[in-house]
Amino acid sequence: MSIPVIPFYTLPSAHDLPANRVQWKPDATRAVLLIHDMQEYFLRFYGTDNPLVHELIANISAIRRWAKAAGIPVVYTAQPAEQNPLDRALLNDMWGPGLTKADPALKAVVAALQPEADDTVLVKWRYSAFQRSSLQQLMQEWQRDQLLIVGVYAHIGCMTTALDAFMRDIQPFMISDGVADFTEQEHHMALSYVAGRCGAVLSMAQLLDTSVSTASPAHPVMNREQLRQLLLSYIDEGESEFADDDNLMDYGLDSVQVMSLVAEWEKYGIKVTFEELARKPSLNAWWTLYSQKQAA
CATH class of the missing domain: 3.40.50.850 (Isochorismatase-like)
Incomplete structure (x- = not known):
């Protein structure tokens, strides 16, 4: 057996x-x-x-x-x-x-x-x-x-x-x-x-x-769970404490951390601006934005 x-x-x-x-x-x-x-x-x-x-x-x-x-x-x-x-x-x-x-x-x-x-x-x-x-x-x-x-x-x-x-x-x-x-x-x-x-x-x-x-350029690819974990490292909240559509500014995410996210996304070959991220700061909105840019 x-x-x-x-x-x-x-x-x-x-x-x-x-x-x-x-x-x-x-x-x-x-x-x-x-x-x-x-x-x-x-x-x-x-x-x-x-x-x-x-x-x-x-x-x-x-x-x-x-x-x-x-x-x-x-x-x-x-x-x-x-x-x-x-x-x-x-x-x-x-x-x-x-x-x-x-x-x-x-x-x-x-x-x-x-x-x-x-x-x-x-x-x-x-x-x-x-x-x-x-x-x-x-x-x-x-x-x-x-x-x-x-x-x-x-x-x-x-x-x-x-x-x-x-x-x-x-x-x-x-x-x-x-x-x-x-x-x-x-x-x-x-x-x-x-x-x-x-x-x-x-x-x-x-x-x-x-x-x-x-072969394409040597950029890693981020998945949704990795984005969630990245956000958790900034806001220091338990995974169950924010919903996918919640405004992350309500959990203490500040403009300096949003700028850090701009730099993080560049590691994945994705160019994004502070304004794009600040427009709707939620997991769902940012994942949609990332997916669109990655596809483009």
Whole structure:
């Protein structure tokens, strides 16, 4: 019922890839990078010194660096510890209780891939990263319709997420040497399924080579929750203490802090004036303004 011990196998090379039914090409202006379930809990089943894990982490690190430079949003999934059995539901029957309080460090994303301040971390409840999460909403807000998938395990969560993306009219790309699996056979099965039924398969080298010409300037992308947290840091109020349409001046936000927000938005490649922000100082109004400028 638990995840098995996973032996070493060689990650597929560009010569081992299945033929794609579609001719989709990744575009840095349309893509989101999904780093799927790269938690210590899932990697421990490969053992303490499995070369497969070292290569996987190195490849994902290189892809993440490229994504950051290209202005591609980076999203992580991470399963919570001590899941309520009702929340976990049928996963209990298939895999047991999952993460428990026995070792809280296992919940963390592996050290070499720790999320950065401008990344988004989603709670993972089911095989698909879209289930019970805001992933689709975030992609719509960012006006992006391609998903680059790396992480573990290829034939479970990664493949299911790719299929779910396809069903939502989002083009999924599985990076062949940016995912790992239980066995080499299951790894290749996942690649074949995605290439033939719901997406495209590329090697890391192909991804970086085909996308470099479409790369946008290296600006991070802000999401709504990051804007909320930024405002909370200025007004020093609990998250539940202001509504999305409340006038933030009523909570102590002053003109100096509004000017600081102008500078903060420039870090995201967004030019905004003091007058634009002061016109209607609420979370909803500012998020609408940010989204319009980001789209433009």
